Amino acid sequence: MFQFNYFARPSEWRGDRAPAADDLRDRLLLSWAEHCIECAAPSCYASCDLFSPTEAGKCRRIENGLVPVQAGQRTGVELRFKRWGKLEAQGNARLFPPAKARTAERLTALAARQAHALGQLIGRFSTAPRWATAHETLFKRVNTWLERHRDPTGPVPNLALIEAENLDAEPCELLLTIAVDKARLTRDLTASQLPPPVSIPITLVPGSNRLSIPISDAAPVFECGLPFNLALAPLGSATPHLILFELEVVFDPALAAQPVESAQTEFKVPAKLVVFDLDNTLWDGVLLEGDVRLRDGIRELFRELDERGILLSVASKNAPADALERLAGFGLDELLLFPQIGWLPKSRSIKTIVDTIDIGIDSVMFIDDNPFERAEVSAVHPKVEVLDDQSLANLLQHPRLQGAKTAESRSRRKMYQEAVVRTQAAGSFGDDYLEFLRSCELVLTIRPDLPADHDRIAELVQRTNQLNFSGRKYDRAAIAEALEDDRIHLVIECSDRFGSYGTVGFCMAHLEDIAGTPRVVVDDFMLSCRVQGKFIEQALIDHLVRLAGPATAEVFIDFHKTDRNRPAQLVLEEIGFTGGASSGYSLDPREVELSVPFMTVRTA
Structure with missing residues (x-):
């Protein structure tokens, strides 16, 4: 519509124009x-x-x-x-x-x-x-x-x-x-x-x-x-x-993000991160329009998820300083990792959080009251499970958010915060990654498992994908049975000058004697991706060879390829293992230097 000048003389312009198209938008x-x-x-x-x-x-x-x-x-x-x-x-x-x-x-x-x-x-x-x-x-x-x-x-x-x-x-x-x-x-x-x-x-x-x-x-x-x-x-x-x-x-619907129906996507991976909207989701009201009230049960929800080891963050279109101030006032800010508050699309905010934390996009859940925002995220990130704000009432019962209440899970948020500090420190070393690792003062502890470790071991066995060397998953009953056998069971802990990574790996192996020649067989090995690239695998193999003795002629990894453990396969090949995904990988430890000079290895 135009606000015409009703005092003006009619226009002298002459032309012809066809009727307007019947626009459906x-x-x-x-x-x-x-x-x-x-x-x-x-x-x-x-x-x-x-x-x-x-x-x-x-x-x-x-x-x-x-x-x-x-x-x-x-x-x-x-x-x-x-x-x-x-x-x-x-x-x-x-x-x-x-x-x-x-x-x-x-x-x-x-x-x-x-x-x-x-x-x-x-x-x-x-x-x-x-x-x-x-x-x-x-x-x-x-x-x-x-x-x-x-x-x-x-x-x-x-x-x-x-x-x-x-x-x-x-x-x-x-x-x-x-x-x-x-x-x-x-x-x-x-x-x-x-x-x-x-x-x-x-x-x-x-x-x-x-x-x-x-x-x-x-x-x-x-x-x-x-x-x-x-x-x-x-x-x-x-x-x-x-x-x-x-x-x-x-x-124009053709330009808009089209919703992806959750029912058509099967979300199998346990969730590691939940990203929340703010206005009319975590709190009632719109912050820019006035004061807001935190919804009932949100504090309890956040603290329970945090104890289970589920990471929490925020993607909100809002004024950053105002929103962070209100989150602090509600006592939620300390539980959040890298909240993204501004005016970017929610899909881009989620990508920033995921890249910063360095987790898989398929391990993310997103909760927002606005169907348009949910559709936009679903269209850009179809592997993200998207829920509306009504799901908050039953979120603790969601099967992907059960986690595990362990010392490891309670410190997970802190570990990821420390990981970002490490990444920032690594940037100051440029391309000299080994020199950066030397500066980290890595300490690796390799010890037999204890009953107190069993919940964390179950978590590693069930949730590890990229660095799962056998490719196998076990339910809790099978894990409990395996922990009772007479094989070597090793728990791996790691720390550096930035803080502790916690329990990062678990290995089941056994020693064989073939015609007087010792042989190490690694049946299962799972390693958390947060220590990927730090030579933990090599240090563990070196430890197993030392257990078997200097005459050890072979280390065999019972490797089985999956659609997600390609990083594990690459690690073995970089160390010097040969073989294939279908027949396992072998290494003659007498021909390869396995010790990691910049790492302190403690054993028990």
């Missing part, structure tokens, strides 16, 4: 009006050299205002921009189906014309200047109603449509801007608390133009719930002459 109801890009009304009316009064006493920045144009079966608007002129519309995020939008536009336009006529009539007998702009007031009130009645869980616009005639002989450069309207905020907010404005350059060639412009980057502005504006202004000092037939903001 939902769109916003926007009312475009003339404004000044340097407006400081009303004080600037007396001081600005460019001030040119309209019939209502405002400043004219588009020559003759917005003049209606009839072109065949289409109605458009003629614009002759003056210096600092722009088109602007108060924004709202209420999407309407096409038929309803057209009906609403016709009714609003009719009401605006009547409001203008009534305002002019009353204005003759009243000294109040507001009656001269009665139709503008109508448009603002309609927009205010639309702002309050949008569906906060629905999709937001992602495409701008422009149909225009550029009447100049040269291309026209314009800038489409979508930004929070700070003048209409009800409380003071800093720039860091607001979603960033989005500016999109547009070029209109001489003659006819029909453009579809993606505006997905503006989603945080549409979603934040704060008042915002849309503006279209010439770049530089240009004063283009245009006929606009369409200036619409729509939701």
